[in-house]
Structure formats: structure tokens, C-alpha cells
Amino acid sequence: MKPINEVTSILTPLDRSNVDTDQIISKEFLKRIERTGFGKYLFHHWRFDADGNKRDGFVLNDSRFDGSEILVARENFGCGSSREHAPWAILDYGFRVVIAPSYADIFYNNCMKNGILPIRLPEEEVEELLAKGKADPVQLAVNLAEQTVTQPDGTVHRFDIDPYWKEMLLNGWDEIALTFKYEDQIAKYEEVTQRA
Amino acid sequence: MAKTIIDKIWDRHIVVGEPGKPDLLYIDLHLLHEVTSPQAFEGLRLNGRKVRRPDLCFATMDHNVPTVNRKVINDPIARKQIRTLAENCEEFGVPLADVDHPDQGIVHVIGPELGLTQPGKTIVCGDSHTSTHGAFGALAFGIGTSEVEHVLSTQTLWQSRPKTMEIRIDGEIAPGVAAKDIILAIIAKFGTDMGTGHIVEYTGEAIRKLTMEERMTICNMSIEAGARAGLISPDETTVEYLRGRKYVPDGDAFEQAAADWLSLASDEGAEYDKSVSIHSDEIEPFITWGTNPGMGAGINGHVPYASDFENELERDSFLRAIEYMGLEEGQKFTDIEIQHVFIGSCTNARMSDLREAARVIEGKKVRDGVRAMVVPGSRTVKKQAEEEGLDKVFTAAGFEWRESGCSMCLAMNDDVVPAGERCASTSNRNFEGRQGTGARTHLMSPAMAAAAAVTGRFTDVREQFAVHA
């Protein structure tokens, strides 16, 4: 996966809570057997009506946010199914960072395995970013090494992340290759617990 | 020190435990299906890796198999996905119950049925409803496709120890109240993210009295409460369910295994990071009215009023939900008419579910203008139901009787609810568009769905039908 450290971009304010993976990527697009090409289906039913016309008022159809790499949403983002097609679609669309007060567990893990940085910020701070971001495009500077999100006026938001995942994301490591280093321990475990 | 079953299982599976890092956990059973596995197998091929323990994997086809004519998969992409799974299993030596195999079915129905699911196991699957297997006292959770690839190559996963949470059900469950009502009531009371970051154990006398199939219904929807996994300590009910199943040991080996399973139950006085409880008085036949599983209430209630929500955000999502669902504030549930009934899914498509629904429907007719279908959870369930004559009960009443699969639970195959139409469904998710673009899903138990099929509207199964007489 692609390493990630600094991302500077305007934020896309998706002012909704409990955004579920069925909305992020609808089931009719799950039949592909590749990992790529899901971006054009991101939030399909919110972006397009039944005839395929863009829906006015949906934030991804607002050209002010074109090219944004930072998605900001409300609590419990990514709830629902375990489909990794959801982070694949987010990444393929062009987002590298998601900011929300909380995430569903599986989705959170899936992000990090794909080089997307899911940032948790307190509800009031997310509220502030959404309000400002909706009024006028706001450029944010995200720095993973420093664990900060900085607003244009210099306001800094700090976030927590598990050190293990931080290192993986910063280096873009292949987790499976890392686990292979423990092959002896795995084999030993199988032997001792009679799973061999 | 008194330990929970969660910690007991966790501790048994640590391969590498280094401070400041997640634990490397050994995985005992890896279930696979056609939708979330192709990219994982592709990853193995690209890196020249093999499946470490094909003997600990088991695959089936469920999400987009047709439930009418098995031979014809109209959608070429679905056809390709199904073929790809067969080829991958062949290439990597993974056991597969394919579309024509007698063991085929929804992955979370066949695992327990075949005895692959056992207490104390760590079980994963690229599917969030893997929590179902927790009913047996297994640590079972859904994973993404990258993790599927990781487990295929290493039979392990890096996992940080989650927090533990107890949900206790106090009091006795009243007659006419189903396991589905219990879990819907829990989610309505505590919300869809109450379990985030936690593994839940369901406890209390009421839980001990439930059958294994009822326990599965409850654990199945742990994910709808936001939990990573949900489980129930094993007891004699668990042991007796497993005795004689295809993949459990027999004779003395079984007795030994059973003794070990029972020892896993949470110790008296074990502590959880969080404990909540619900009283059986709060649980009656439930339905959901909105677009997430927490938007539910007892059948004799009504759609809330905007003024019930003090918080502006909650009010907005309420208004969005009822607009999508085509409902009015304050509308009585029993006044709402339906066009579709779906009895199926990994939540409620086992024998007892079908029996409950059949009991309600027997000798009655599906209301004109309602399309109703039953999709058994597995081919085994289908066969047994046919032996008991349930298929006749359903078809005589006007239900369609289908082949097993996920079907209208997520409508990836041809079984779709049209836009603007309303479905009484025994599945687990009522998200926008889940059963078809613009489709309106209401979740409920099999008995409640069957009652709705007869009356054409939401109905308190206890009043209209003497189900538990």
C-alpha cells in the first residue's frame, strides 16, 4: 500500500451521521473481482438519481470540493457490512483521510489496511470543521507523524492513533510480509496446541 | 482471578504477544464466500503465496446465487464471481460447498449446522454477521478482504484486545416474544454504536433458556449494535446441539471436547469493562420503522414525532428516515400496509424460524397484493422443512418457496423489492436501498412477518393468531 504522512487539501463536509457501507458502496457494485475501479460508484445513490442525473445538493456534486482528499463526517462512520469495497471506493475516488468522531470497528481496520488514514476527533471539533467547511472551502494540513490536523488560521487538532498502525501507514508496509517473520512462532503454536 | 469467556478464548489464541503491539491471534476456522474473497486470492497469486491451512478453511456460495433456477445466473458479473470462487478453491485446495452441494447455504447457517462452529474457536469470515457463531461461545468476527488474505496466508490476525461488555437480560421472556424481538429491543434501547470497540457477552436467565437457533439470532445482530462480536457462554444446550454433527468428534473425544467447552463459560464474578441490562418487560414483538436497526419500537406503538427529538441532528436524521420510508409522524404501526414479505437471511432462516412462520400461516392465505417468499438458510434446512411438509404450508398459503441463499436480504441476486414498496423482512439491515433502490425495509421476527403476510399490514402476532396456544 501507498505510504501516507502529509496530506494538504480542502475538506469535503459530509454532514451525516451513521453513514453505512451500503451507502458508501452499494451492493450492485460488489461483483467486481478487482480492488480498483470502485471510485466512480462511491455514494452512488446519493450522487445520482434513478436516471443517472447528478443530484443537486449532495456535497460530492459540489464542484467547490473537487479534488479534495479529506472527507469529514459525523459519528459511527462506516457502520454495517465488512465490505472492503467501501474503503477501496473512498481511496479510488481520491480521499486519503477521513475525519469523524467515531467509526465502526471493521471499517476503521479496513481503512488502515489500504493506506487511508481514519482520524478520530472530538465531536465539537468535527462540528467546527463541518460548519466552516460548508460555508467556504477550508484547506487542512494533516500530518500523521505529528498526529495533527491544522487549519489555515493555525488552529491545531491533535489525534490519537495506535503506534502499530501509525508505523504501518507511514511506511506503507505489507502486513502479511511482516507476519511472515513470525512463521516459526506460528508453527510452534500449531505444534504445542496440536493444531499441526 | 475470575475471567470472562472472552478473555479465556483470547488468551488461548495468542501466538505473539508483545507489549505496545496488537496480539497475533491464531484463527481456528476461516469461512469464505464469493463476494469478499476474490481480491484476497488474487493477492496470494500476485505474491506467489499459498494458503497456509486449507484444512481450516471452508467456503460456500450464498450472496448472489439465484434462489429460483440454480442453473441460470442472469448477471454475467455475478456468474463470474461464483466461478472465480470455485476456481480459487480448486487452485488452493480449500473445501467448498458449491451451489449444487447438499451442504450449501448461507455461510452463517451452515457453519453451525455442520458442527464447524464450536465453543472456544476463533472464527473469522469476510462478512460482518460472523458474530452469529458467537452463540456457541466462539470468538467470531467479521473481517475485511485484506484480513481475509492475511488469514489465508498466515492463519493468524493482528488484533488489539477489545473491551468487554455484558448485556444482561433480566426476567422471563413472555410467550409470543421471539429472539428477534429481544435483539431489536436491545438495539433500540442502546443504539447502533453502543458496542463499538467491544465484544459483547449476552447473559441472564432468559438467555440460558433460549435454544441454539434463538441464540444465533441474537448474536447475529451484535454487529447492528456496533459490537465487534457477540457471544454466549456454552452450556448443555450448546453441547447437545453439536452432538452428532458432521465435523465434531464422536465418542470419548466428543465428551472430552464438551468438558473443555463447558469450562470456557465466564466465571462467576468475572468483570466486564461495561455492563448494561434490559428487563423482559421492555421486550414485546418489535418492528423497525426507520433506516437503521436502532429505529424500532413495539408493534403497538407508532412512528415518533419530530418533537420527540430534542437534539437537532437526531431530529434531522429522523425526518430523513421517515421521508425515505414514506411514513408520517405519529402513524400507528398497525395501520401501515406492506407489499412484500421476506422470510430468510442468516438472522432468521433456520428450522425453528420456518416452523414459527408456518404455524402462523397454516390454513390462511397471503393477502391479495402481497408478494411473500421464504428462502431457507441452507439446503439442509430446505430439505428438512420439506420432510416436515412446511413447504406445502407455505405454498398453500401463497408464499414462494425458494432455494437457499442470501437473496432479498441484500438483493444482489434477482430478488429485489421495487422502489417505494414496503417489505416486512426477517433480515438484519434496513439501510436505504438495502433490498433494492428506494425499497422500504421493516425488520421483524418470522412470526411477525408471517402475520403481516396474512393481514397485509403490520400486526401484533399475539392478538391475531394464537401462536403459543
Ligand code: SF4
Ligand atoms: S443473509 Fe444477509 S446478512 Fe446474512 S450473510 Fe447473507 S447478505 Fe449478509
